[in-house]
Amino acid sequence: MRVRLGVAAVIACVAAAVPGRADEGMWMLHQLPEIDARLRTMGLELTPKQIWDPATNTGLASAIPWLGGCTSSFVSPDGLIITNHHCAFGAVQMNSTPAHDYITDGFLAATRADELPARAQRVWVFKGYEDVTAKLRPYIEAGAAPLQRTRALEAREKQLVAECEASGLHCRIAEMYGGGEFYMFRQLELRDVRLVYAPARAIGEFGGEIDNWMWPRHTGDYSFFRAYVGPDGKPADYSPSNVPFKPDRFLKLAPAGVKAGDFTMIIGYPGRTMRYRIAALVAQDAEFGYPYQIKLLSDWIAVLDRRAGTGKDVEIKVASVVKGLANAMKKYQGMVEGLTKEDLAGRRRAEEAKLQAWIDADPARKAKWGDVLPALDAQAAAGAATRERDILVRYLPRVGSLLPAALTIVRWSQQSGKPDVERDLGFQARDERTIRMRLRTMQRNLDIPTDRAVLAFFFERAAALPAGQRLPALDAALAATGKTGGAAVAALVEEVLGRTSLADEKTRLGLLGLDEAAVAAKHDSLLDFAIALRRDVETVEDEGKTAEGVLIELTPHYIDALAAFRGAPLYPDANSTIRFTAATVKGYSPRDGVYDEPFTTLPGVIAKCGPVAPFNCPRRLTDAYAKGGFGPYVAAPLGAVPACFLSTNDITGGNSGSPIMNGNGELVGLAFDGNYESMTSDYVFSNTLSRTINVDIRYVLWCMDYVDNAHALMREMGVEPAHR
């Protein structure tokens, strides 16, 4: 679940939709009236308008900001934000040093003045969305060639976004149903975010990689940020004179929590699902995409682990990347296991055969949709021809720190001269601040020997690409060393990193203003290599856009056929836009003879404690437990403080940190993971097996109250501490 990687496993293809069965469905907020009757039966007390009223742009959703890869909630009128510990991990790490090891010990700001800047962190407050399909569909239906179609659509999108952002809000267009519908999402972007409180790692990340994706779970995966704005109330960069942001809405806590069978709902920003990805692509994922990436990530982690072993400072610098890679790898392993075990490709193939037969059975249907599935299959087969190369190129932004920085600088120099609407997405004027921040904050974790090691690792992989998938820039650069094999790779790393000045923060930031010619004139070894490599990457990007152009035309037809075939309400695949999922607190049977209970408890945390990480409970936790105060946080049916609980909510990566709420919209916990069996729920949700893992608000409060004495924060959230 803890996937914060920007890399996608495979090219997004069929963002299809499935009929809403039971607790399945990541619904768009404007769809709630469609399923309202069922929600009411399940236990929802709020009306759709109380959750989000498109007319007034008010409701519960306003309290739930996106963190970029994670979800969060406002929990006080003073911009206090709760999210997962693993979502705040980067901020904790950024502020840690060997002398102040907040990762291990946790951090609690004694006063607001002590809150620590989380410089790389942004908070995007939900400000509503609108349907812009009518403004974009004509560009798909215009009959242009695929690459041109994609480009025209992108240009129009940029134009619309620019118009929207004139309001001062951050805007983004998201396509739904594979391009059948388009929505413009508005967010208020807050740039001064501060770390307020994170528990010790052995609470917030208790169980670590061992327990990740697992049940029973005992992780106190929570942390707090606070959003700040300028004294004028407007978004501003960090400044000591800034003031707490006043959200339109914040969530109330429900310290009584929930019990088995209770209704729960989650609002958040699920990243990506592939609920109706075609069989051919599912088979490619299971047989090639995931296995290839598992090997890649496993070797990559080994490279970083060797570096981490050289010293505490390096260990801290690479911790966050290792965490991300390891989490992705575990997810991919679960995917392969799940997809294979459930033979999802085979089941999809059978389903598609039925759909095709149904289409073929009627001349009108056949005329309309007869060619869609065969065309999608052909596109999938074509895409497989460059699969190794495409995956490697997708990982480029994570190949150390310096090469990604160089690629960004080069691309910026190429784009910044053009009119804004012609510039690549992510390289427009609106993106400069983010890019500049990234180029600055990367200094914190920069470790040249690690960059060398990762670059060598990547070059070796790329040098081994099959014929027809080569990266010409790399081939040329390796040949130019006059050496072969490992010696060539070593020489190229030396050549590329040996004469670069990008490791200097000031130099690096200074380069971002320059045009293409000026960058080339620097004759910086790394920039020169990046200029050549960008040409290869552009080729890959253009091929991707061509495929996109094909798919955006085909997929809505496929979805239409599917909708007609099924005749049931649809929800679109997840795409990091705000969604709603309703469910029940419920255990499950992971296998014959075993029932996983819906709750774990504080005594269960204590039972797992031991001398070795990730189970090395902090002394103040075990002392507090031994002392025996549990306040009002004991759940009567359990006779103990609940630690984590399971619910049938339909979530995925990106939902991390999401508030899980009772029927009145009160906070009863935070979603932070899915169970192992839910990994394949990105492809297919299972009511019997897919579960969301939540940290119980009662465990959060007990830790705040009895372990960390975070009493001021509790009072700020309207909860009176029990511990004196």
Place this chain on the structure above:
Amino acid sequence: MRVRLGVAAVIACVAAAVPGRADEGMWMLHQLPEIDARLRTMGLELTPKQIWDPATNTGLASAIPWLGGCTSSFVSPDGLIITNHHCAFGAVQMNSTPAHDYITDGFLAATRADELPARAQRVWVFKGYEDVTAKLRPYIEAGAAPLQRTRALEAREKQLVAECEASGLHCRIAEMYGGGEFYMFRQLELRDVRLVYAPARAIGEFGGEIDNWMWPRHTGDYSFFRAYVGPDGKPADYSPSNVPFKPDRFLKLAPAGVKAGDFTMIIGYPGRTMRYRIAALVAQDAEFGYPYQIKLLSDWIAVLDRRAGTGKDVEIKVASVVKGLANAMKKYQGMVEGLTKEDLAGRRRAEEAKLQAWIDADPARKAKWGDVLPALDAQAAAGAATRERDILVRYLPRVGSLLPAALTIVRWSQQSGKPDVERDLGFQARDERTIRMRLRTMQRNLDIPTDRAVLAFFFERAAALPAGQRLPALDAALAATGKTGGAAVAALVEEVLGRTSLADEKTRLGLLGLDEAAVAAKHDSLLDFAIALRRDVETVEDEGKTAEGVLIELTPHYIDALAAFRGAPLYPDANSTIRFTAATVKGYSPRDGVYDEPFTTLPGVIAKCGPVAPFNCPRRLTDAYAKGGFGPYVAAPLGAVPACFLSTNDITGGNSGSPIMNGNGELVGLAFDGNYESMTSDYVFSNTLSRTINVDIRYVLWCMDYVDNAHALMREMGVEPAHR
């Protein structure tokens, strides 16, 4: 659970007793009236006399023979016996060849004439027991020195056994409560035992070492023997003219099985428990005894695995030993984990402190028992001085085939000249047949290179013993090679096995008649070494008897004190005598957040099936399942055929193959294992965690009916097959 090793982990010390709480207790049959009220409440429908009536020596217990390390039941009037697959494994292995691989494929005798001799197997039919305490206690109270005390007691026991065996029955005296009481057990020993039916290994041993001790479990751990007697109805060696044995009593099957919450009882022969072993010894076990043996067995298994890798025939020959060692090792690992985790030594120490305080609080108690605990502690400390040597010597009977044979021949030659009552236990006239059979049947699995490898392994270990624990015979023999280290060991193996004729069956059996001088005159290299080694072993044995003499005097005082301190009914520790345990079908929570259901199912078996052993379900099983006939074996609450189930019965190794019965004494399954958490139940039974794992009679019948077409056997047991 599958411990059939004759080796004991540690010297049996305090065979104490604990108060009967809930389902705890391995009760002697004559004790049933004491706990009858509770049994009736739990759901037992039979009276104590229906289970065993000492007056008439009749009852259910007559249907439950001992197999030597396992338990079994008669299930037809024609001597048909059901037990565990792992209890019949040796017999299956003995009859297997690379051409007829009954281990893998299973075996079903088409007719009675096709039943295969299980030559090493005996069946001991229960024929009652009586209290002989009054005849033996005086020898303890006579005030002799410890070694003399033990010898006098042994001599008297042998005398009483000889008197008892005049009846033609097999007799054995067992001490209870550490020597506070003595009982004479009578058994009819049947020597012609045949293998009737064993399912394929991937049913009977499904899950293998991976699932051993684990839940959820899906093992069809059952097999059938038949006992034969001479045409005169008397026990006889194997002969084609023998006829089926007619038991006094056989068990009826209950094809309806049991459901969660139902009463169950088990009668069987639990091997050994240490329910009130003193803290000092528990600490020795946890900190030294088990860890030392784990390392020893792990290395030993590696030696055998290397041999097994050289060919299918060797693999078959070493299979049974590897199985036994691996099972013991896993048990010891669980022991260390459990004892450490639960800090059993610490808890016992606290309990003993309370007992001592209670004793010391009253002058009369202090006078009677004040010195007992300190004396037991001193004895435990003294025993630790030779702990490495004592463990190694205890494993001597398993060091290959030839050295144990030589040690037996030498000892027999030394003993056979004495009057019978003066001979060592196990080396009296009554034992000749068994010894002769063992010396014959060992030929089947004899593999000289394996013997060499194991002998070298053992010599290396023994050569590394600490000073003060050396085996002089081995030291001398190694020195005589003129070499040191590994070279000396290799030379000694060559010397000892190079010029021996014991590998020849006829020669070996011929040696058993000879006296000490005649054996020495053979100048057989292995016999010469065994003669020297026997002297060392005798020293160890005498030290053991001295310790026994001390303990048999002390322990009953300790038990008396404990009984007075507790004031509750007591049951004696297990010692391979017949016992009764009453319980309930019930799941458990192995850890916070998880509940292990009491039943697994046939679909759960299928879900575990895969291409690789031990999960490589036979095709005829998966075909039968796919075909979909389940007859009357489906359990309504589960909607499927149950595979295995859990009960709270208090059992241990030796109970393997025991009938588990409903309140009417009808067979509902076979006990075959304990859960992982029950490993430490040899020390302390836990109502919340200790569980017996049983194969459900409905799974046995479904396999017989639909998978193996064992219809004739079903009809013999009075069950009409459903499959046509």
